[in-house]
Amino acid sequence: MNHLTPFILVASILFANAASTQEAGSDAQYAEAVPGCFERSETAEVVRTCIGGGTMACIKAHEWDSKIVRLHCMGVEAEAWDVLLNEIYQQRQAEAKRDDAENLANDLPEHAVLSEQLRAAQRAWISFRDKECRWAATLVNGGVVGDLFSMECHLDMTARRAIELKFKYREQ
Amino acid sequence: MLARAVIFVFGMLLPMGALAQTISADPSATQACVPTSEVAIDIGTCLTSWVAACEKGRNRSEAQLCWWSLLTYWEAEALRAGDELRQAAENWDNRLSVQTGWGQPLLDHVLDMDQAWRDYQIRRCRFAQAIAPVVERDDAYLLCSAERAFEQTIFYRGQLALLRQKTEEP
Numbered sequence: 442m443n444h445l446t447p448f449i450l451v452a453s454i455l456f457a458n459a460a461s462t463q464e465a466g467s468d469a470q471y472a473e474a475v476p477g478c479f480e481r482s483e484t485a486e487v488v489r490t491c492i493g494g495g496t497m498a499c500i501k502a503h504e505w506d507s508k509i510v511r512l513h514c515m516g517v518e519a520e521a522w523d524v525l526l527n528e529i530y531q532q533r534q535a536e537a538k539r540d541d542a543e544n545l546a547n548d549l550p551e552h553a554v555l556s557e558q559l560r561a562a563q564r565a566w567i568s569f570r571d572k573e574c575r576w577a578a579t580l581v582n583g584g585v586v587g588d589l590f591s592m593e594c595h596l597d598m599t600a601r602r603a604i605e606l607k608f609k610y611r612e613q
Numbered sequence: 614m615l616a617r618a619v620i621f622v623f624g625m626l627l628p629m630g631a632l633a634q635t636i637s638a639d640p641s642a643t644q645a646c647v648p649t650s651e652v653a654i655d656i657g658t659c660l661t662s663w664v665a666a667c668e669k670g671r672n673r674s675e676a677q678l679c680w681w682s683l684l685t686y687w688e689a690e691a692l693r694a695g696d697e698l699r700q701a702a703e704n705w706d707n708r709l710s711v712q713t714g715w716g717q718p719l720l721d722h723v724l725d726m727d728q729a730w731r732d733y734q735i736r737r738c739r740f741a742q743a744i745a746p747v748v749e750r751d752d753a754y755l756l757c758s759a760e761r762a763f764e765q766t767i768f769y770r771g772q773l774a775l776l777r778q779k780t781e782e783p
Contacts, residue, residue: 486655537744558740565733572726573768579722580775609657609741 468517471499475521485608492600495521508585512592519596526603533559533606570598638667638679640686647767660759680755687762694769699723701776719776730768734761 478491499514500506537555544552574594578587646659660683667679702719738757745753 552743555740555743558736558743562733562736562740565729565736569726569729569733572722572729576722576726576772579719580772580779 468499471495471502471514471517472521472524474498475518476525479525479603479607485604488604488608489601492522492597493518496596508589512585512589515589515592515596519592519599522596522599522603526599526606529603529606530559530563566602570595570602573598638663638682640683643683643687643763646763656760656763657756660763661756680752680759684755684759684762687759687766691762691765691769694766694773695727698769698773698776699727701773701780705776705780723772730765734765737761 472495474495475491478494479488482488482491495518496511496514499517500510503510503514534556537559541553541556544550574591577594578591581587581590640663643660643663646654646656646663648654648656664679664683667682668676671679699720702723706718706720738754738761741757742750742754
């Protein structure tokens with residue numbers, strides 16, 4: 442997300458000044474909406490409706506919509522999904538390592554590859570996400586609008602990956 | 614595993630080339646699995662439903678053709694959409710002869726992204742296969758591959774639409 446830095450820095454400074462003058466909900470509150478919605482949802486279809494909820498609540502609470510507010514609010518939600526994704530990934534890794542250990546104990550070393558394969562898939566996903574989101578920004582010639590596209594892309598892809606890891610690869 | 618799958622495909626296709634024509638269920642029906650802004654669809658469930666309908670009344674070897682038919686259809690769609698996107702990016706670069714804000718021609722971005730997508734999908738499907746129960750591993754790999762080709766198509770179509778929109782901008 443390095444290419445976002447200058448614009449996000451400016452946006453954060455401007456946003457911090459503006460936000461300090463009002464009593465809108467805190468960033469933590471909007472960030473908490475993500476795991477809250479996630480935990481309440483029992484299927485991947487339902488949990489997909491959680492995507493964007495924190496951003497909308499954040500924008501609404503601030504009672505003014507601008508590219509800067511939007512970028513800030515998407516950033517808050519994207520960070521929350523990122524934290525959630527890391528938690529789910531660690532859970533899946535723990536399961537994979539346990540299964541690998543079982544396979545090794547059962548003299549099936551060729552099946553003890555889950556942890557490594559999950560790590561390889563996740564690294565490849567991160568590389569793909571970064572390239573896709575850079576492409577999204579490129580299509581609008583960068584700038585603040587490019588950052589908005591890129592941030593939306595990060596938010597959406599991170600959320601979808603978290604949902605995929607949570608529901609698709611649950612323990613068999 | 615990919616090599617194994619490819620060998621399997623060709624091994625199956627040669628004797629079953631004629632059989633493919635006997636599949637009455639048309640895989641293009643799974644175009645209905647494409648999510649829209651109004652309707653979110655679970656792609657895996659949607660594709661599996663089509664396969665289940667296709668397999669009905671067929672023996673095991675015939676039923677496997679349903680998977681291959683689906684996979685072949687979506688791989689062809691993905692190839693076509695990818696070619697269109699690359700062509701559009703190349704046209705953009707040639708027509709305007711400009712570099713993008715990132716100092717790279719659009720085509721380079723497309724190729725980078727395409728490679729990253731392929732790397733990710735191969736690893737994703739290997740993991741999906743490894744985590745599946747032993748007896749379901751072939752099906753798990755096929756489902757993942759079909760989903761991969763499907764999602765790749767949707768992704769390319771979306772990017773192509775954005776690029777065309779950009780091209781039409783004054």
